[in-house]
Amino acid sequence: xxxxxxxxxxxxxxxxxxxxxxxxxxxxxxxxxxxxxxxxxxxxxxxxxxxxxxxxxxxxxxxxxxxxxxxxxxxxxxxxxxxxxxxxxxxxxxxxxxxxxxxxxxxxxxxxxxxxxxxxxxxxxxxxxxxxxxxxxxxxxxxxxxxxxxxxxxxxxxxxxxxxxxxxxxxxxxxxxxxxxxxxxxxxxxxxxxxxxxxxxxxxxxxxxxxxxxxxxxxxxxxxxxxxxxxxxxxxxxxxxxxxxxxxxxxxxxxxxxxxxxxxxxxxxxxxxxxxxxxxxx
Numbered sequence: 001x002x003x004x005x006x007x008x009x010x011x012x013x014x015x016x017x018x019x020x021x022x023x024x025x026x027x028x029x030x031x032x033x034x035x036x037x038x039x040x041x042x043x044x045x046x047x048x049x050x051x052x053x054x055x056x057x058x059x060x061x062x063x064x065x066x067x068x069x070x071x072x073x074x075x076x077x078x079x080x081x082x083x084x085x086x087x088x089x090x091x092x093x094x095x096x097x098x099x100x101x102x103x104x105x106x107x108x109x110x111x112x113x114x115x116x117x118x119x120x121x122x123x124x125x126x127x128x129x130x131x132x133x134x135x136x137x138x139x140x141x142x143x144x145x146x147x148x149x150x151x152x153x154x155x156x157x158x159x160x161x162x163x164x165x166x167x168x169x170x171x172x173x174x175x176x177x178x179x180x181x182x183x184x185x186x187x188x189x190x191x192x193x194x195x196x197x198x199x200x201x202x203x204x205x206x207x208x209x210x211x212x213x214x215x216x217x218x219x220x221x222x223x224x225x226x227x228x229x230x231x232x233x234x235x236x237x238x239x240x241x242x243x244x245x246x247x248x249x250x251x252x253x254x255x256x257x258x259x260x261x262x263x264x265x266x267x268x269x270x271x272x273x274x275x276x277x278x279x280x281x282x
Contacts, residue, residue, distance in 0.1 A: 003075040003138050007068060010142060017149050018065025021058045021156070028055055028160060035167055045103035050163055053096050053116060057156040060089060060124075064149040068142075075134045075141075082145055083131025089124025093117060106166075115158050123151040 032051070064082060072078045097117055100108050108116070130144035 003072065003078075006138050006142055007072070010068060010146060013146060014065040014068050014149070017153055018062050018069075021062040021065065021153055024153075024156060024160065025055060025058045025062070028058070031160070031164055045099070046105040049096065049099040049103045050106070050112075050116065050159065053092070053120070054156050054159040054163070056089075056092060057120060057123075057152045057159070060085060061149045061152045061156070064127075064145060064152075068145065075138055079131040079134035079141065082127050086124045086127025086129075086131065086148075090121060090128065093121045093124065096120075111162075115155055115162070119151060119155050123148040123155065126151075 028051075063085065067078060067081055070078070100112070100116065126144050126148040130141040130148070133144070134141040
């Protein structure tokens with residue numbers, strides 16, 4: 001059983017695995033660009049612990065696909081190369097464990113340890129062990145390499161999806177909620193200022209149209225009764241003028257006691273300081 005004939009049977013498999021790994025590497029760059037627009041806190045630490053291993057796994061699957069498409073004459077060199085890749089992967093998993101423990105952006109769960117540590121370690125260890133079994137068991141060694149490449153591909157797919165889902169559903173959702181709270185805090189004072197401005201305009205209009213004096217109230221009521229408008233209509237007018245008069249007097253008192261507001265100052269100036277309606281100040 002020759003190595004070349006056995007390796008030829010895996011051509012279609014490694015074409016599929018290598019194409020998928022290459023495409024997913026390109027998508028990771030797009031995702032990282034989108035995340036960079038609204039980076040979460042401690043992005044660098046979380047990226048080295050959870051983002052970089054995904055690219056490494058995709059690159060390992062792509063490298064294995066290219067390695068086993070080389071027209072090797074014997075299995076020795078190929079086995080040595082994928083064995084070194086397996087040992088390097090095991091060492092890299094140890095580095096990932098240290099980074100996951102040191103980062104403070106996210107507390108890893110069981111699923112994170114499974115897909116970032118346990119399964120990658122199994123894949124790279126299988127590569128390293130397959131290199132030692134390549135000479136006596138070529139067929140079994142190729143199955144080990146193929147299984148490791150496929151496992152690394154699916155690990156990368158899971159980790160990439162997990163990172164994007166966490167960023168969209170957790171980080172962006174929290175950022176948008178905080179932004180809405182800030183907008184609400186800003187909009188409330190603006191609405192209050194608009195209401196105060198509207199009240200000031202209403203008070204100005206009222207002072208310029210109707211004189212807020214007791215004499216005017218009595219005169220208006222007497223005129224209404226004299227022309228026969230009815231006692232009911234006269235009572236309504238008296239009540240309106242009295243309510244406006246009480247409001248004006250209350251505003252003047254607040255200014256005199258030092259508890260001022262723009263609306264109260266305007267009423268005080270219109271009634272006490274400068275008679276805007278042609279009457280004497282009270």
